[in-house]
Amino acid sequence: MNFARKVQILLWKEVKSELRAKEMISAMLVFSLLVVAVFGFALPSDRELVKQVFPGILWVTLTFAGILGLNRSFVSEKQNDCIYGLMLCPMDRAAIYCAKTIMNLLLMLIVELITIPLFFVMFNLTAPPNLSLFLLVLAVGTFGFMSVGTFLSALAANTRSSEVLLPILMIPMIVPILISAVQADKIILAGGGFLELKIFFNLLIVFAVVFTVVPLLLFDYLLEV
């Protein structure tokens, strides 16, 4: 059985258990809808003003919704010592990390599909002039923070105060993503092209690559004890 097949099997297990429990997705979705509503109340309805702050609001919402989901990602494995079952599987531990990351990305995709259009509707914004570029930044940014987030979630899950710890670990870690993605989105909303935001995009790519490779190298250590 090759690596991809193993990841696929583990991913299927994740999808199945999430379909049954709907624990993560429901929390993430309800939370992000609430945030959309709260910002709706809190911000003035001036469209030009909202355009200025929208990228920031978007990424803050995604970050917190992501953290909410990630908090459950490994904690659920602690119940009934499921994590030992996973560890006993005759496969590279990196497969567990990959399957969890892909699962978390799928969940984020659902959240983004529902929340982001709602944001645009709620704030009466027109679709970004360069939609594919907007989606590209969204994809790379989400991937970056989910790959490091899944790793940190595995780390936090084994501590006494995991739910409180994860945001403390994760937010300073993903500062590069927040900065680059928010700046890139600002440029996109202002009508800029790829060349203008290339440097921010490159940073997102660098972050995503570094924080995919490093967790893969270090993931074994988190599961050994």
Place this chain on the structure above:
Amino acid sequence: MKQIQGKKGQVGALAWLTFAAITIALFLVFIYAPLEATMREVQKIFYFHVASAWLGMLAFFVVFVCSILYLIKRETKWDIYAYTSAEIGVIFTSIVLVTGPIWARPIWNTWWTWDIRLTTTLIMWFLYLAYGRIRASLGEEGKRAVYGAVFGIIAFIDVPIVFFSIRVWQDYQKTGLHPIVINSQGTGLAPDMKPAFFFSLFAFTILYAYLMQRSVKIETMKAEIKAIKDNVLG
């Protein structure tokens, strides 16, 4: 019991050396170095601000190296080094974050700006506070050491990325106030200020070594006492 006392002489020597170095640094900073033409007395804070910043970076680098060594060799001493170094680093980074705004207020007319150095230092400070939180929320020693080491590594890898992202962001907005004292052309300091500056760096480095030695000793003693307790209690 035999080893708990440690080598008393060595600790004493380093303590005296630190005391002397800091005293000389104080003399050089406050008496020898001239007053800066426009900034006057406020500029004196710079000597300790830069020295603390250097010490913070050094301490976090030590965390990184010791974390890697711990994961490879699994010797408790590397874990103790990493942990104490992180503690010292956080303290001195806090000093940087406090002295910076005190200087900036009269000079820049603002307490804080989202400059590269300021922001990177702040994020670094948060990262190593988080490192401390990981250790505080883990009871078992082995796990605490491994998890600490893993985070110590990824946090340090994150710092340059944070630095560059803020730099790009700053370049984009064309801001950035922080003076760059040392660059490829040398230092931007008056000749009479140089001894004070470099000696402060030196004195703080010795201070770091001394603090490390003390804290490592305390941690080692804690470990030994725990071992004795476990032994007695069964």
